[in-house]
Each structure stands twice: as C-alpha cells, then as structure tokens.
Amino acid sequence: VADAGDALAAAVKGGGVPACARALTLVENDEAAADALLRALSGAVGRAHRVGVTGPPGAGKSTIVAGLVRRWRAAGKKVGVVAVDPTSPFTGGALLGDRVRMSEVATDPGVFIRSLATRGALGGLSRAAQDACDVLDAAGYDPVVLETAGVGQSEIDVARAADTVVVVVSPGSGDGVQAMKAGILEAGDLIVVNQADRAGAEELAGEIEAAIALRAESVARPAVLRTVAVDGRGLDELAAAIDAHAKASRANGALEARRAARARSRVRSEVERRVTGSFWNEGGDALDRAAEAVAAGRMTVAEAASRLVEGRRRA
Numbered sequence: 001v002a003d004a005g006d007a008l009a010a011a012v013k014g015g016g017v018p019a020c021a022r023a024l025t026l027v028e029n030d031e032a033a034a035d036a037l038l039r040a041l042s043g044a045v046g047r048a049h050r051v052g053v054t055g056p057p058g059a060g061k062s063t064i065v066a067g068l069v070r071r072w073r074a075a076g077k078k079v080g081v082v083a084v085d086p087t088s089p090f091t092g093g094a095l096l097g098d099r100v101r102m103s104e105v106a107t108d109p110g111v112f113i114r115s116l117a118t119r120g121a122l123g124g125l126s127r128a129a130q131d132a133c134d135v136l137d138a139a140g141y142d143p144v145v146l147e148t149a150g151v152g153q154s155e156i157d158v159a160r161a162a163d164t165v166v167v168v169v170s171p172g173s174g175d176g177v178q179a180m181k182a183g184i185l186e187a188g189d190l191i192v193v194n195q196a197d198r199a200g201a202e203e204l205a206g207e208i209e210a211a212i213a214l215r216a217e218s219v220a221r222p223a224v225l226r227t228v229a230v231d232g233r234g235l236d237e238l239a240a241a242i243d244a245h246a247k248a249s250r251a252n253g254a255l256e257a258r259r260a261a262r263a264r265s266r267v268r269s270e271v272e273r274r275v276t277g278s279f280w281n282e283g284g285d286a287l288d289r290a291a292e293a294v295a296a297g298r299m300t301v302a303e304a305a306s307r308l309v310e311g312r313r314r315a
C-alpha cells in the first residue's frame, strides 16, 4: 500500500490529471489511503494561494468562480477548484453560466474542478475539502479555490480555511441581510455584492458598508465590491482585489498567522473526531442503557454522561 501511495503521490506532484482525480477519490472515500497519500505529498503542500468563496446558495458564487478561473487562465495560471455545494454542483450544466464557457473551462487541462459529495457530517466534509485543496496544491495548481454554500457556522469555518476569503451575497429574498446577521461578513476579506444588475443591490451594498464602518478601528474593514457575474462586470476588479490581498497578507505576516491557525484547527478537529469516534465505537450498549435511564427519569443527562465518561476512565 505504501508503494502504491508513493507512486500516486509522485504522479500527483508531477501534475498528472488522472493522478489528481484518483487522489481526490481517495480523499473522499478511503481515509487510510488518503492519510498515506497526504503524508507523501506533505512536502509539496503550501505553495498555492487558497481562495475561499462562500455565501448563500444562489448568490452567484459558481458563476463568479468561473469568471475568475477564465481570468486566471488568461494570466497563465493553473487553477484548482474544490466545490462543496449540494445546491449547484460543478458537474451540473448550470454551473459555469453558459454551456460554451463551461466546455471551454472543462476541457482545459490547466483547470481542475471537483465537486465533493455532501454525504456524511460536515465535519468530515470539511476535512475532505481541505485535504482536497492540499492535493491540488501539491499538484501545482495555484490558486486553489474552495467554494462552500450556506451561512451556517460550519460553512463559515470551511471558508475560513482559505488564505483569502470572499463572501458573496446578492439582493432579494433577504439573503444578504440574513448573511449579515449570521455573522458571515466577519469571515470575509472581501465582500462581493453580486447580481448588481438587480433591484436592491445598491441598498444591500450600502447596508453592508455601513455595518463595516461601525467596526472597531482594530478590526479589518474589507472592501465591498459590486459584480454582475453573468456578464463579467466587476470581475477584473475582484481578481485584482484578491491578488492585492494575497500580496499584502504575505508581506505583513497575516498569511503565515492564518496558516498556523488553520493547521492548529485542523489538528484539533481531527483529534476531536478520533476521540469521540473511538469513544462511541467502544461502548454502544452503555449509551443505550444510559439513554433508557434518562428517558425513564431515573437519571439526569449530566449523571448519565458522567457515568459513561467515568466508566471509560476506569476501563
């Protein structure tokens, strides 16, 4: 297994497209093989700039990503995209705005796009998404984009795993306001009000700018950009703003600090996953008995939990 893993790792580092595809399938489906592969790749990880694109479903994230990909390709970059979005998978027809553009990007060997399946807990998916970014990074794709949909804490956390975080909102259906309330704006290094061709866009951008202006002096104040992703308006400016953020964070140490925090958080979640996983694997019927006692009113939740934890300590 180790030899097969090493051969695959070498092919990934060589930039082989089929090797990348195989590696990402392992990351999604085969934990042990993925661990071995990532170990073999580890020395090659860390060169790519990771761009997180997050926001409510339908805001236009995938359309924006497609537009950015075309610009980066025109600039000679090799681009990787990992999408975690059950509502608009990258493999679906709607993805890249229109079919012509999609086939253009999809057949371009300088672009690698992968939608991750959303089965299992988001904790597992978050791990898979970051591992997938590591694979594309090691394969020489730079930048690597991580698109995540939704405004829940876990989606925000996944997006935060990027070097530059772009939060996309759009007018209508109250999504923008909801996104603000959910705290998603705080995660953004850049805020994009997309669908600027639609009613309410300028009001939404104004509200967001007002909210940002109220932040303490010590807190970063992200720029608010307007885009119309379907016709490309504002995307040159967005690409330039991403580039500027990448350069500035590299120069002022913010990138290094963020990567250290990211490594810490990945190790921490992995420990938590293993500890809770092994805890429940080893004592399924103890949980059943405790649950029965709590349901019957013979024990409180706290007492039941204490018993389980103490029982394990003694074992």
Ligand SMILES: Nc1nc2c(ncn2[C@@H]2O[C@H](COP(=O)(O)OP(=O)(O)O)[C@@H](O)[C@H]2O)c(=O)[nH]1
Residues within 6 Å of the ligand: 056, 057, 058, 059, 060, 061, 062, 063, 064, 087, 088, 094, 095, 097, 149, 194, 195, 196, 197, 198, 227, 228, 229, 230, 231
């Ligand atoms: N009017 C308008 N529609 C847009 C714009 N950007 C994207 N859309 C449309 O909005 C829908 C959702 O876009 P998509 O990129 O899949 O959103 P995602 O779920 O955030 O990835 C699609 O039908 C797009 O064509 C825009 O700037 N203006």
Ligand SMILES: [Mg+2]
Residues within 6 Å of the ligand: 061, 062, 063, 085, 087, 088, 089, 147, 149
């Ligand atoms: Mg999408």
